Amino acid sequence: MQHYIYLSIAIVSEVIATSALKESEGFTRLWPSIVVMVGYAIAFYFLSLVLKTIPVGVVYAIWSGAGIALIALVAWAFFGQSLDVPSIIGLLLIIAGVVVLNLFSKTGSH
Numbered sequence: 001m002q003h004y005i006y007l008s009i010a011i012v013s014e015v016i017a018t019s020a021l022k023e024s025e026g027f028t029r030l031w032p033s034i035v036v037m038v039g040y041a042i043a044f045y046f047l048s049l050v051l052k053t054i055p056v057g058v059v060y061a062i063w064s065g066a067g068i069a070l071i072a073l074v075a076w077a078f079f080g081q082s083l084d085v086p087s088i089i090g091l092l093l094i095i096a097g098v099v100v101l102n103l104f105s106k107t108g109s110h
Contacts, residue, residue: 003053006046011063013043015070022079058101065098 017039023032050059069091075081083091 003050007050007054007059007062010043010046010050011066011070013039013046014063014067015074017043018067018071019074019078058105061101062098065094069094069098 017036020032020035020039023029024036025032027033027036047059047063072081072083072087072091076083
């Protein structure tokens with residue numbers, strides 16, 4: 001179960017870093033740039049820990065899928081990006097894929 005905590009930390013760190021990337025304005029603003037670097041460092045560190053127990057294909061699918069969905073929600077909530085019906089359906093499909101991997105895949109954790 002600990003690997004799912006690590007994976008969650010990796011996902012949240014990546015979402016924070018990616019959100020700050022927009023605010024860094026091409027690494028021209030100091031504090032958002034620092035958040036980007038620290039966020040990605042934390043994300044990749046915890047991702048590397050998860051890879052000790054879960055296959056890379058499954059980890060990457062969950063990490064990227066959850067990250068995409070969360071980034072879209074952050075962009076909508078904080079940056080005013082609109083989400084139309086097709087984008088919402090697409091995000092729901094991504095989330096469904098992550099759920100299927102977690103609940104039904106036999107290639108998950110040991």
